[in-house]
Amino acid sequence: MKDKIDWELIQRVLEGNHSRENEQRINEWLQSDSLTKKEFDLIRKIWETPAVRMPKPDVEKAMEAVFKRAGIDAGVQAVQSQKVYRFDKDQRSVPFMRHLFTFRILKIAALLLILVAIPYFLSKIIRPSSMMEIFVENVKQEKITLADNTLVSLDAGSVFRFPKKFDRERREVFLSGEGYFEVTPDPNRPFIVHANDAIITVLGTKFNVRAWRKSKKVVVAVANGSVSLQPEKVTEKESEVVISEGQMSVLEENEFPSIPEYTDIDEHVTWRHHEMHFKRSPLREVLDQLERWYNLEFTLADESYASNLVTVFIENKPIEDILELISLINNFEYEREGNKITFRPKE
Numbered sequence: 001m002k003d004k005i006d007w008e009l010i011q012r013v014l015e016g017n018h019s020r021e022n023e024q025r026i027n028e029w030l031q032s033d034s035l036t037k038k039e040f041d042l043i044r045k046i047w048e049t050p051a052v053r054m055p056k057p058d059v060e061k062a063m064e065a066v067f068k069r070a071g072i073d074a075g076v077q078a079v080q081s082q083k084v085y086r087f088d089k090d091q092r093s094v095p096f097m098r099h100l101f102t103f104r105i106l107k108i109a110a111l112l113l114i115l116v117a118i119p120y121f122l123s124k125i126i127r128p129s130s131m132m133e134i135f136v137e138n139v140k141q142e143k144i145t146l147a148d149n150t151l152v153s154l155d156a157g158s159v160f161r162f163p164k165k166f167d168r169e170r171r172e173v174f175l176s177g178e179g180y181f182e183v184t185p186d187p188n189r190p191f192i193v194h195a196n197d198a199i200i201t202v203l204g205t206k207f208n209v210r211a212w213r214k215s216k217k218v219v220v221a222v223a224n225g226s227v228s229l230q231p232e233k234v235t236e237k238e239s240e241v242v243i244s245e246g247q248m249s250v251l252e253e254n255e256f257p258s259i260p261e262y263t264d265i266d267e268h269v270t271w272r273h274h275e276m277h278f279k280r281s282p283l284r285e286v287l288d289q290l291e292r293w294y295n296l297e298f299t300l301a302d303e304s305y306a307s308n309l310v311t312v313f314i315e316n317k318p319i320e321d322i323l324e325l326i327s328l329i330n331n332f333e334y335e336r337e338g339n340k341i342t343f344r345p346k347e
Helices: 007-015 019-033 034-048 055-071 074-081 096-124 268-274 284-296 303-308 321-331
Strands: 131-135 142-144 152-153 158-163 169-181 191-195 196-204 206-211 217-224 226-231 242-246 247-254 276-281 297-299 308-313 334-338 342-346
Touching: 007 034, 007 308, 055 131, 142 196, 152 158, 158 297, 169 268, 196 334, 206 247, 206 268, 217 226, 217 242, 217 268, 242 247, 268 276, 276 284, 284 297, 284 303, 284 308, 284 321, 297 303, 321 334, 321 342
Parallel strands: 169 191, 297 342
Antiparallel strands: 131 158, 142 152, 152 169, 158 169, 169 206, 191 196, 196 226, 206 217, 217 247, 226 242, 276 308, 334 342
8 A cells, every 4th residue: 555545545534434444454554654644644634624615706816817927837727627626525526636636726826826915015014105294384484396396385384295206197296285386397197286175187387276174175376377176076077177377266165166267376376475465364264374474373252253354465574563463454452472362352
């Protein structure tokens, strides 16, 4: 038996369907050497492994990919073409060696799949993020040049995320705050700004985006060229507007962008010089801007005044002059303690 293995006999022994004579032959074979016993123990473990049904579509697809990457030809692939891989009693009429060979092929396939997948997942886990993030502190402003030489100016309090290197199909960045973009033209790669829940798409132009989270709106003003503006979560074509040079559009929360209208572009970009035009803007929006520019904290004695509509031009002047102006427009008086300022109506 040592010279020639009787696989049919081994199968009958494993099934419990054997005679005393056959059992004696098996014992003699096992005692022939330690390696033989280890092989038999391994075969027994495989035989006693609980049946697992493996759906054909998934297995075939996985096996095809594995064999292709391993350089194994189609003839070998045919070995794993059984519909179900399990060791049920109704299948044990098939020679046991074929079961064993199929099982080993599947183990090899699983191992190859793991070896192929590990580098991919490790690259996702270990590789540091390719995105950079800038938070502009209060009082300050920042200018950065992106990988494609696009120039971005950011106001105080803004958060800007951008890749170290743009991919081949598009150039995407993310803004929360206010920024002025001077985009390097590239007709093959659109430049896309994600701002709050808006998407601004351009090829090469100059434009301003005002997108503060607290205001829940996005204002886009175009100084040169044209851009498209649309809600990020809406795919209907009518949700998109094209804003041409000298125009602006406003996208309110859960709405479509307003019809573009002509505007004085200078009024949208004077923030770069610490000056800003407000036209019928909520008082709280004006105070938020002053908080970022002067690192202050404003409190209203009655919060209902926060919705007062204000039209004012904030110049680059000492904060005391601006506080006096705000008080005059709203018939307020104010009290200052350090960087905390409280407005209350005059008595």
